[in-house]
Amino acid sequence: MKLFLFGIGGTGARVLRSLTMLLASGANVPADLTIIPILLDMDMQNGDTERALRLVDLYRSIRQTGYPNGPKTDGPTAGARPFFSTALQPLGTLQTPGEGSQQQIGDSILPKLTDHQGTFEEFLQVSSLEDIDREFLKLLYDNSSKPTNAELKLNLSVGFKGNPNIGSVVFNALEDSPVYKYFVSAFNDQTDRIFVISSIFGGTGSAGFPQLIKLLQHPSQKVPIRNAKKGAVTVMPYFALEENNQSAIDQNRFLSKTKAALSYYQNQINLDALYYIGDRPGSKLYPNVEGGAKQANNAHVVEMLAAESVLDFARRGAGDFSTDKRYLEYGLRRNDRTLDLAHFGDSTYTNLLEPLVRFTYAAKFYTDFVPNNLGEAFAKNLNLPQQLRTATFYTALDNFINAYKTWLRELGNNDRSFSPFDLDTDFNGLIRSKRIETGFFAKGISEGFLQDVAGKGENNLKAAYPISEPRFMQLLMDVADKCLEKLGPLNRQLADA
Amino acid sequence: MFQSIYELFLGQNNDPIYVDEIFAPVGTTTTLVALILAAIFYVGLGRWKAIFHRTSHWAITLIIMALFGFFYATYYAKDRTGADDMDSYMTSFGGVNALLAVILFFLFSLALKNVSIFAKRTPF
Numbered sequence: 001m002k003l004f005l006f007g008i009g010g011t012g013a014r015v016l017r018s019l020t021m022l023l024a025s026g027a028n029v030p031a032d033l034t035i036i037p038i039l040l041d042m043d044m045q046n047g048d049t050e051r052a053l054r055l056v057d058l059y060r061s062i063r064q065t066g067y068p069n070g071p072k073t074d075g076p077t078a079g080a081r082p083f084f085s086t087a088l089q090p091l092g093t094l095q096t097p098g099e100g101s102q103q104q105i106g107d108s109i110l111p112k113l114t115d116h117q118g119t120f121e122e123f124l125q126v127s128s129l130e131d132i133d134r135e136f137l138k139l140l141y142d143n144s145s146k147p148t149n150a151e152l153k154l155n156l157s158v159g160f161k162g163n164p165n166i167g168s169v170v171f172n173a174l175e176d177s178p179v180y181k182y183f184v185s186a187f188n189d190q191t192d193r194i195f196v197i198s199s200i201f202g203g204t205g206s207a208g209f210p211q212l213i214k215l216l217q218h219p220s221q222k223v224p225i226r227n228a229k230k231g232a233v234t235v236m237p238y239f240a241l242e243e244n245n246q247s248a249i250d251q252n253r254f255l256s257k258t259k260a261a262l263s264y265y266q267n268q269i270n271l272d273a274l275y276y277i278g279d280r281p282g283s284k285l286y287p288n289v290e291g292g293a294k295q296a297n298n299a300h301v302v303e304m305l306a307a308e309s310v311l312d313f314a315r316r317g318a319g320d321f322s323t324d325k326r327y328l329e330y331g332l333r334r335n336d337r338t339l340d341l342a343h344f345g346d347s348t349y350t351n352l353l354e355p356l357v358r359f360t361y362a363a364k365f366y367t368d369f370v371p372n373n374l375g376e377a378f379a380k381n382l383n384l385p386q387q388l389r390t391a392t393f394y395t396a397l398d399n400f401i402n403a404y405k406t407w408l409r410e411l412g413n414n415d416r417s418f419s420p421f422d423l424d425t426d427f428n429g430l431i432r433s434k435r436i437e438t439g440f441f442a443k444g445i446s447e448g449f450l451q452d453v454a455g456k457g458e459n460n461l462k463a464a465y466p467i468s469e470p471r472f473m474q475l476l477m478d479v480a481d482k483c484l485e486k487l488g489p490l491n492r493q494l495a496d497a
Numbered sequence: 498m499f500q501s502i503y504e505l506f507l508g509q510n511n512d513p514i515y516v517d518e519i520f521a522p523v524g525t526t527t528t529l530v531a532l533i534l535a536a537i538f539y540v541g542l543g544r545w546k547a548i549f550h551r552t553s554h555w556a557i558t559l560i561i562m563a564l565f566g567f568f569y570a571t572y573y574a575k576d577r578t579g580a581d582d583m584d585s586y587m588t589s590f591g592g593v594n595a596l597l598a599v600i601l602f603f604l605f606s607l608a609l610k611n612v613s614i615f616a617k618r619t620p621f
Contacts, residue, residue, distance in 0.1 A: 377617040451547035459614045
């Protein structure tokens with residue numbers, strides 16, 4: 001099953017970043033799932049987008065080398081999803097019927113929406129309009145000389161700066177864009193689905209989402225697209241911005257924009273599943289930047305849960321969708337500002353958090369243990385002394401795992417904070433909610449324990465995985481599984497507040 | 498076989514007891530001990546836990562093997578010949594047997610290291 005995943009604007013990119021982390025950890029999804037991420041953003045230099053692009057590239061590179069024949073699910077790690085097992089495939093790499101006639105869009109997950117580079121005024125070709133139309137436009141859009149307010153003078157290369165009234169006009173042209181035409185051409189299977197990630201309080205997401213849905217549901221649309229199961233997650237306000245009088249983004253309008261959009265969605269948006277998520281903004285203020293490379297917000301648990309909505313939608317069987325609209329929200333078990341594993345419901349724990357725990361052990365093994373044990377037989381058998389710092393696979397894995405740790409730290413430092421892991425301590429203290437007890441005889445997850453597990457694991461995997469990179473990938477999972485065994489079951493009861 | 502190895506380095510001794518009663522048992526015991534030590538290192542410990550598997554551990558075992566070779570050969574020769582003190586032939590015999598022990602342990606290491614898990618790449 002292919003899931004065409006539209007991520008609109010900065011929020012789309014941030015949720016995709018979290019989704020990539022969840023998929024890397026082996027979050028529970030259907031085994032045959034392929035996700036086709038398509039980021040729609042005018043702001044091609046956006047820091048959030050750039051980070052998501054780089055991460056997806058690393059993910060694909062690791063997956064390609066780690067699973068040359070596709071991931072096995074019947075191996076030693078049966079029961080748990082392998083790391084990096086779900087395929088992430090750019091739209092431009094899909095086969096389309098009539099390949100020759102189709103305009104190619106490249107293999108980036110951020111295809112160009114339009115070739116337009118200038119201001120909104122230039123986009124509308126105001127100079128060639130009749131006087132009366134020009135005057136009418138001035139009624140609709142701010143044309144004052146104050147740079148932060150001048151909507152018609154807005155440079156579209158940094159997005160819509162929180163102005164959906166501008167974005168919706170630009171997104172009107174989506175239907176004629178090469179990326180949309182390619183999507184239409186590539187969408188042919190009855191089992192394929194569509195999911196859209198957007199924010200409701202910004203510019204690009206809140207403008208693009210209704211336009212895209214309208215387009216997908218239009219009667220002129222081809223039948224497989226019209227009939228496809230469609231879902232979306234709408235991210236409502238969840239952070240506050242620093243005061244910045246020079247910025248065009250006015251956070252005081254977040255809630256009013258949200259309310260206005262929600263009332264519009266109520267009547268105009270008709271999807272098989274519409275997920276809503278938001279949070280009361282915490283004390284950590286985000287820098288108020290209008291877009292561009294400087295817009296790289298710290299990860300937030302809302303984004304992680306929005307990413308889970310994508311997976312929840314993919315997990316639902318065709319029979320799970322009724323003819324009625326389905327609206328879904330997410331609730332925590334207790335409204336604390338600092339969240340641990342026990343704050344989440346059982347299904348989230350099983351589908352999402354257990355894999356995260358497992359992957360975090362593997363990440364720590366890779367960054368903390370392996371470089372210090374290159375003299376061990378398992379490392380030499382895998383050619384790690386020569387390849388760990390130079391081979392593409394290992395450097396990609398290193399970069400990905402460092403990005404994963406950064407993501408975890410950002411989640412932990414944000415407000416609301418999700419901080420289940422202590423990355424700066426030893427293996428026995430990695431899971432905050434349960435320290436592995438040690439004593440004179442029981443050392444927990446010690447260096448010797450890891451040497452034993454890695455040595456025996458690598459030896460057992462040699463026959464089934466003669467190539468070293470896939471063997472190393474399996475070894476990471478074996479080691480993580482043994483660490484989970486040492487950890488034992490976690491207490492799912494919330495500690496007293 | 499052991500006689501020719503020892504006499505290659507030591508030359509012949511006037512006392513035939515070395516040929517008749519010492520070279521063969523010392524050589525055989527040294528071979529067996531080298532095999533047992535290598536088996537313990539590579540199979541016993543080397544497949545059990547990662548506790549004694551590194552090149553430094555292997556070097557310690559090699560030194561133990563050499564010491565055993567030397568002291569066992571001199572002890573056995575002294576016992577069989579009934580000498581009160583060690584003579585130079587006896588000391589040289591100990592030295593040659595130590596060298597033989599080292600070579601045998603090295604050869605058994607090459608033969609057994611692939612059976613090991615943790616010492617598969619020891620000493621190289």
